[in-house]
Amino acid sequence: MATVELKNLRKNFGSFVALEGLNLSIEDGEFLVLLGPSGCGKSTTMRLVAGLEDPSGGDILIGGSRVNEIPARDRDLAMVFQNYALYPHMTVGENISYPLKIARVPKTERLRRAKDAAAKVEMDHLLTRRPAELSGGQRQRVALARAIVRTPRLFLMDEPLSNLDAKLRTVMRAELKHLQKELSTTTIYVTHDQVEAMTLADRIVILNNAVIQQMGTPAEIYARPANTFVAGFIGSPPMNLISGAVSGGMFTHKGGTMQVGTADGAVTLGVRPEDIALSHGDADIMGKVYSSELLGDCTLVNVRVGDSLVAAKVGADEGMEMDTPVGLKLRQERLHFFDTDSGNRRET
Ligand code: ATP
Numbered sequence: 001m002a003t004v005e006l007k008n009l010r011k012n013f014g015s016f017v018a019l020e021g022l023n024l025s026i027e028d029g030e031f032l033v034l035l036g037p038s039g040c041g042k043s044t045t046m047r048l049v050a051g052l053e054d055p056s057g058g059d060i061l062i063g064g065s066r067v068n069e070i071p072a073r074d075r076d077l078a079m080v081f082q083n084y085a086l087y088p089h090m091t092v093g094e095n096i097s098y099p100l101k102i103a104r105v106p107k108t109e110r111l112r113r114a115k116d117a118a119a120k121v122e123m124d125h126l127l128t129r130r131p132a133e134l135s136g137g138q139r140q141r142v143a144l145a146r147a148i149v150r151t152p153r154l155f156l157m158d159e160p161l162s163n164l165d166a167k168l169r170t171v172m173r174a175e176l177k178h179l180q181k182e183l184s185t186t187t188i189y190v191t192h193d194q195v196e197a198m199t200l201a202d203r204i205v206i207l208n209n210a211v212i213q214q215m216g217t218p219a220e221i222y223a224r225p226a227n228t229f230v231a232g233f234i235g236s237p238p239m240n241l242i243s244g245a246v247s248g249g250m251f252t253h254k255g256g257t258m259q260v261g262t263a264d265g266a267v268t269l270g271v272r273p274e275d276i277a278l279s280h281g282d283a284d285i286m287g288k289v290y291s292s293e294l295l296g297d298c299t300l301v302n303v304r305v306g307d308s309l310v311a312a313k314v315g316a317d318e319g320m321e322m323d324t325p326v327g328l329k330l331r332q333e334r335l336h337f338f339d340t341d342s343g344n345r346r347e348t
Contacts (some may be wrong), residue, residue, distance in 0.1 A: 002063035002153040002186055003028050004049065009058035011044050018044045020210040021058070029184040031177070035197040036207035037233075042190040045207075046158050049188060051075050063153060077154040082162050084143035086131040092118065093127035096145045103150065117149040118142075120179060137168040144176070148183060155180070155187040161196065173199055194234050198222070206230050224336075228343040231270045231336060237300070239270045240310045242285075243340055254306030255285040258330070262337040262346055270336035273300065276312035276328050278320075283327025285310060292319045303328060 004026040011019040019041045026032045034042045047053040049060055051072030060067050067075055078099070086095050097114035105113070118124040121141040131139055140160065147155060161169045161176075177200050180187050191197055197204050198218040206213040206221070206229075214226040225231035231239045244253030246267045251260040253269070260269070278301070287305035299319045302309045303326055312328055320326060337346040 003061075004154065004186060004188065005059075005061040005064075006045070006049070007059040007061070009045070009048060009060065010056045011041070011048060011053065012056045017210050019048070022212065024205060024212070024215070026186060026188065029186055031180050031187045031189065031200060031202045033189045033191060033197040033201035033204045034207060035191055035194060035204050035233075036213075037192055040207040041210045042192075042207055043158055046156050046188060046190050049154075050077065050079055050156050075154075076152050077156055078147035078150060078152040079156045079158070080143050080147045080160040081157075082159040084139055084160075084163075086139060086142055086146075088131050091128050091130055092123060092134070092142050095131070095142055096123075096127075096149055099146060099150045113149055114145075117145040120148060120182075121145045121175070137164055137172065140164060140172060144179070148179070148185075151183070152185065155185050155189075157187065158190045159192070160189075162191075162193075169196075176200065195236060198234070206233065224345065225270070226345050228268055228270070228338050231338070235272055237273055237311045239272050239336065240276075241338075242269045242271070242305070242308070242310065243267075244269065253285075254308070255287050255310070255328075256283065258284040260335065260337070266340035267346070268338040268340045268343075270338060271330050272334065273311040273313040275331040275334040276310070276314075277331075278312070278314050278318055279327040279329035281327075284330045285328040287326060287328070289320045289322055289324045289326055291322065294319055301326070 006022050006024040009019060009022040034045060036042050048055050062075060093114050096117055097110045100110040100113060115124055118127060121144050123141050123145060161172050164172060173196060189200060201218055203215060203217055204221055205215045208229050214221055214230045221234055225234060228241055232241055242253050244251050244267060246260060246262055246264050249259055251258050251267060251269060285305055287303040290302040290304040290309055293300045294316060298313045298316055301312045301314055301320060338344060339346060
């Protein structure tokens with residue numbers, strides 16, 4: 001168990017800036033998720049913490065000590081990557097106990113600890129199988145067991161669930177979260193999947209273009225996205241972003257006019273699909289139904305407004321025919337306002 005601090009951490013590949021002055025403190029036992037689109041610098045951050053890359057500038061502290069010059073094998077951390085890289089010629093038991101063999105732990109203790117780790121991920125009945133005889137989910141569990149067998153100070157996980165099918169991913173997500181809390185080992189987890197980030201993290205760090213966009217608990221980020229990038233990245237489907245202009249307390253956009261409590265200027269209004277209802281009286285937005293999808297517990301209606309679509313989550317029995325004219329009412333207390341030019345959240 002350990003804290004992790006990244007101080008002004010930078011990484012360039014030639015003239016390309018992959019990470020630009022990252023500052024981040026991770027608490028002991030925290031489950032921190034680095035979230036962002038492909039190429040934003042997530043894996044680079046992870047590789048720097050692991051010691052697989054050298055920083056171009058800045059410091060990495062683990063447990064309060066600077067580790068910049070400490071080689072990867074001496075940093076006392078365990079990694080689980082997307083490609084779980086099990087040794088094909090070894091059994092499940094041998095794969096799991098391999099880090100202990102490297103650490104010269106005596107054989108009887110190795111076997112006991114490998115069995116314990118396997119039991120934690122419900123693989124103790126398959127210790128004599130080889131990786132080729134396992135399903136993808138089972139191989140993933142072996143990789144996890146191999147990471148936890150040593151109780152390292154830190155877990156680094158880079159998209160560890162992305163090779164699994166959707167159903168198994170959901171199951172493994174819950175197991176991983178439970179296991180991390182049980183072990184209380186500080187964990188840095190990289191994903192581009194916002195649902196995974198929301199469900200797993202104590203705290204999320206959202207990266208884009210080598211820079212942190214926002215840090216906070218999943219609930220904070222969901223409720224108050226710092227800019228339009230975060231607003232459009234979190235949520236399923238994500239927040240609707242409607243550009244327009246505010247003048248004298250009235251917001252005018254392609255689908256209508258409505259009263260708002262924000263200052264004059266070029267404004268992008270954000271509203272989550274679940275904060276929109278169908279209106280049969282006066283509406284904030286007028287448009288035509290583009291598509292209507294029954295999701296089981298609700299219907300997702302996409303409404304064409306000008307040249308964009310606004311998504312609304314409405315009742316399961318409120319599905320509508322394509323091209324029907326429709327009015328939408330927005331929940332006033334749940335509106336978000338962003339400056340169109342900077343993309344930043346407006347405080348009022
Ligand atoms: P993904 O989800 O696609 O893995 P990521 O956020 O993890 O994306 P990184 O692997 O951190 O992205 O890469 C960040 C940027 O740095 C990318 O634009 C990538 O092309 C670049 N990059 C990474 N490694 C190198 C390298 N060894 N040489 C040159 N450029 C690199």
